[in-house]
Amino acid sequence: MSVPKFSGRAPRRFVPATAVGMVVGGMIAAVVLVVSLVGVFGGFDKTTGGEIGVVRNGGWFDNNRVRQVIQPGSGMTWTGLWSVTHKYPAQQRFYTITADAGRGERTGVDVVRTPSSDGVDLGIEGTIYFTLNLDPKTMTEFDNKFGTRQFRGIDGNLRYPYESDEGWSTFLDAIVRPVIDNDLRIQISSFRCAELVSSCALVQNGNVTGANPGAAVVANGGQNNTNIAKVQDAVNNSLPRDLREMLGGDFFEGIKFNLSRITLPQTVQDAVNKAQAAYAAVSEAQARVVQAQAEADANKKRQEGYNACPTCSQIDIVKALPPGLTTYAPGANTAIPTR
Structure with a gap:
């Protein structure tokens, strides 16, 4: 009878197929449970x-x-x-266009530049106030049109409109800003520079901006304010209609434009400053002429009075003597005590 030899290895254990299936099934169930809980x-x-x-x-x-x-x-x-x-x-939102860096929707200086009817490139600053139309049907249409696409910002990055304030501002820059610029261009082009900015008349009369030198431009500050109000009212009338047509729906409500300032190009403004300085110098010289003429007239009248009253002239001379003087001797044989 032979004795079996010992191989030195432990005998193999066979795991039933049902046990493996239970482990795999448990793992799958755990994953499904976690995913379901996250979803819920x-x-x-x-x-x-x-x-x-x-x-x-x-x-x-x-x-x-x-x-x-x-x-x-x-x-x-x-x-x-x-x-x-x-x-x-x-809530109510606004879109600001301003030369004050840090206050506008865009980084740095942001001004709409558009020419007047006589070709002066004017800078327009203002603010658009508006509110989204919160009607569910309108918001559904808005999201279908604009919430499913990205817009490229001035920094080159693509964003969705709902991606925080940066995404919303990028959407306004890409879709709303061109409509604002176009409305301002149309309204500003119907006025001459001096009709909106009084100081423009100073340089236009000198033909600095290319205006007709034969037609003098008269500055009228009161009329300028009226014209600026006309531009603002015209934009308020046209902007809601243009936004509705360009965006394809009444997505904004309570649209109001506030025109805060109209500025001249820097070269024209420098010419205005020089003209104002020149006018100030002329005014100063004219004031000196008027003062000298007044003094001459006064001296003439005074001399006429002295001719009629020689003693009066001596009295005025004595009054004009410096304090502390005890004797006044106008001639070799004349001495007048001052006290």
């Missing part, structure tokens, strides 16, 4: 008092259409599994 807890959203949310489906087997619109200041709202919420500003 991520399926709730809410808005603050200053924003409105447009919810789009985003599930694995769902479409990407707008599911619902969450009004401003909502409570926790069920938006569906894996849905995405595009949030837009719901």
Whole structure:
């Protein structure tokens, strides 16, 4: 009878196929549970008092259409599994165009430059006030038109309109700003430079800007203010209509334009400053001439009085003597005590 030899290795253990299946199934179930929990807890959203949310489906087997619109200041709202919420500003917003770096929507100096009817390149500064139309149907259309595409900012980066303030400003720069510029160009082109900026008359009369030297331009500050108000009113009338036509819907409400300032080009402004300085020098010289003439007339009248009253002249002389003088001797044989 032979004895089996010991190989030195432990015998193999065979795991039943059912046990392997249970482990794999448990792992898959755990993954599915985690994914489901993330989807469920991520399926709730809410808005603050200053924003409105447009919810789009985003599930694995769902479409990407707008599911619902969450009004401003909502409570926790069920938006569906894996849905995405595009949030837009719901309160009044403004778009500022200004030469004051840091105050406008764009970084640095931002002025709309457009020519007047006589060819002077004027700088326009102002602010547009508006509010989004919060109607759910309108917001759905707005998100379909603009929330599904990116816009390139002046820094070269692409952003969606709902991507914080930077994305919203990029959208306004790309879509709204051209309409504003066009409205201002149309209105400003109907006025001459001096009709909007009084100081422009100073240089136009000297043909600095290329105006007709034979036609003197008269500055009228009161009329300038009236004309600026006309430009502002005209823009307020045309801008809502133009935005509706260009954007394809009534997406903005309460549109109001406030024209804050009209400026001249730097070269023209320098000419204005020189002209004002020259006029100031002329005025000063004319004042000196008038003063000298007045003094001459006074001396003439005074001399006529002395001719009629020689003693009066001596009295005035004595009055004009410096204090402390005790004797005044106008001639060799004449001495007049001063006290």
